[in-house]
Amino acid sequence: MAPENLYDQITAIAKRRGYYWPSFEIYGGLSGFVTYGDLGTKLKRNIEESWREHFTRRQGFLEIEAPLINPEIVFKASGHLENFKEYSAECTKCGRSFRADHLIEDKTDLENVEAMGGEAIRNLLKEHKIKCPRCGGQLQEPVLFLTMFKTEIGATGGETGYARPETAQGMFTNYKRGYLHAREKLPFAIAQKGKVLRNEISPRRGMTRLREFTILELELFFDPQNPKCPWLNEVKNEKIKLYTEKMLETGTAEPLDITIEEAVKQGHILTEWQGYFMGVSQQFIDHLGIPKDRQRFRAHLTEERAHYSDQTYDHEVKLTDWGWLEVSGCAYRTDFDLKSHQEGSGKDMTALREDGTRYTPHVVEPSYGLDRLFYVTLENSYKRNGKRNIFHLPRDLAPIQISVFPLVNRDYLPEKAKEIHKQLLDAGLYAFYDQGGSVGRRYARSDEAGTPIAVTIDYETIEENTVTLRDRDSWTQVRTKVKDLPELLQKYFKYKAEFPELGTPLEN
């Protein structure tokens, strides 16, 4: 197995097994679009639920669902119409367009060329004599290209609209509703999960740069005069690997190994709320199965930060092929957005203190790309054991919980297996019945689907009403009474039992 093409390997399995594949295959494909199959859709939904578990349910934060299409005025006020642009260079020969900064990064050792600005990009293209990567043709001078999808709303006399490139404006434009539903008490937060669209000029690297993807976002509103986070204690001892802005500027190679508490105290993290969410973020990414040595937090440099941010830390996960990938950004957006919309709409976007003074709340935003979380979860869970592909997915994320199969397809074993399968369905479990091929093939399929438990029905099942349970990770087996099965498995999938506790161990 050559590690340099792990992405391709996983993508090949993903296509075959129905995790994901490139969209519009029968029409020759269209880059930047992906389709999730049955296993992928379920895994993605389970990751989404885990995000909710970490970021909203326990805290009692609000969740909303706002439209994907927004009238132009929203993005004028937010600054996107002015700022959501990239330098695009068109080939004079084949007519294709490319992101100028990516062309430069591909040809040089430079990183983060985007942040260098238009003048530098133009000069670097010339300096390195960069040509069209497809046909070798001459490139035109790069021009700024608005990377939002544009459309018209309504028939004649309608108005211009854009697909949102992030979900955050939904929380800001609805801030006042959230404020009322939180009974005019800060801090409160509004979360949103939703599709976003970015008209990337030349998307590449498959799952990590899509034109259509899903965001999990949360806006925490607080009073800058009262910036305490009441839950900081719950994560204060989380040890994180941190690259501060200063460390990046001075080229420090090794990250700080520091607790959240210390990082806030020492001023590396500007607000307690960022500290809290970065701690929760590490717990969340841990829960997806990503080891701590493949996680780090990296500050944005001043020139790299979005137009609204005073400090942003990316939570990055290390991929085998491509190195560090941003899966999340935790941004201190200050009062930029509420002030922008107050100006744009003329509506009041403030909050009231008990002493009667009014203020514009400040905002901290932890934001996740769900498709990237999906991919890093899948890649990190993958192991090859001999000829076997195994996705060691955390048990509450596994698309299918239980495989059920008869040892052989005769002597009433399939009928008995179907009966047990039905009992598991009745218990609310995601169980998959399989009688295709040999029992070995069935185990192999089960492992490739990341299914934690396989239940085999054999001759003893008929005689003694017991079944064999096999653990995906250790391949060990236990024997259990059929009548105990639903309850035991329900416990197991709530992390209230470990595999050996599900029955009597068998010699393998």
Add this chain to the structure above:
Amino acid sequence: MAPENLYDQITAIAKRRGYYWPSFEIYGGLSGFVTYGDLGTKLKRNIEESWREHFTRRQGFLEIEAPLINPEIVFKASGHLENFKEYSAECTKCGRSFRADHLIEDKTDLENVEAMGGEAIRNLLKEHKIKCPRCGGQLQEPVLFLTMFKTEIGATGGETGYARPETAQGMFTNYKRGYLHAREKLPFAIAQKGKVLRNEISPRRGMTRLREFTILELELFFDPQNPKCPWLNEVKNEKIKLYTEKMLETGTAEPLDITIEEAVKQGHILTEWQGYFMGVSQQFIDHLGIPKDRQRFRAHLTEERAHYSDQTYDHEVKLTDWGWLEVSGCAYRTDFDLKSHQEGSGKDMTALREDGTRYTPHVVEPSYGLDRLFYVTLENSYKRNGKRNIFHLPRDLAPIQISVFPLVNRDYLPEKAKEIHKQLLDAGLYAFYDQGGSVGRRYARSDEAGTPIAVTIDYETIEENTVTLRDRDSWTQVRTKVKDLPELLQKYFKYKAEFPELGTPLEN
């Protein structure tokens, strides 16, 4: 309470409590777009999960997630580019556009004017001297308007794309992947939940006609030579109210009161698969709390049916203000779609029989508008009791499961209540802690949020470690030990206990 404006009443509560409200309020609004608040987002997600429970998990059907934006070629092949149009009439004075058929329906007793065609629509507008409903101006001749949102994908030299107006093309263009994942065995099904966009000319009636909404759709692929549904037995005795095409043509007033089995036998329903899904559909809508006497199935007339359909039955729910509303369509799409995409793409879209012959599968499609399901669920659950607004939502759909409050805000009761609240959160329950206003206000808020159980912490809690549980529907109360609470409530929310079983009844 005047029944003629129940929609407005519910919408007022919905805004105040955070079920839903019109989008872009601070910018003056934009018709056809709605934002779901915290309660709405949770209720909507619970309805979606109930759909999955009824239509995919138990059957082992596949679910996918395909893109919202599609290249033009997809909708050319599907027929949408040609057919997804409405007659639009523009006012010569104010420039606004309106759906011509709706203008006629508003001014006459005519129904389903859309199906009459362009010539009839033009004549009826003249005949009834219909003017602009906004300014009274003269209307231009109506013209066909493509009601898909259009955009450009990529920078210069990019291609035209459209937002999907339904999710079905995702299943058809990915049919071959589904076929492989179903191991080349029919019947199999692919389901999809997703956002869709329709550029409605003049949307009205709020939640029931949106420009951006969510669809729950399923495509069942079967061999027309083997059209049996193995699960028909499970729903054969469901009694439905049925208006067949013939009954509509002859103007029969009363629907057939008939079982699914008989309706299929007598040929009123063309395929067993439609029969099966219509039976499941009634069980699903029952589960949302809609009484049977507010449900019916109505056939589409030939001229009303979409370009792909041989027979469609709408599942309709009766609203108080607006009469019967389509929440679902169950369409027999034949082999139209797969043949269209085979022609459009040049790729094989057939299946193989055991005897070696190839065929194009036929398709039956049950399709739901989730936003409409949401609204009918909310409206049907609403009752007013004195001054109290109560949403009697089914317990597995309720956005918040449990309210927790101290009887008074002193003597350690809030601390004790927070402790119990945390125990319920730890048990994975959606619990909401409330110490605002009087205990009466807290009960009122709990009822308005549709929360099934309220837990009150009082002086006996401190002394005897018991709490009062109150049922939202009957307002009866029981007393329970704190230590039993999490387990009892988990049982209750799995429909494994009824309210009185949660403790010792109290006199009210």
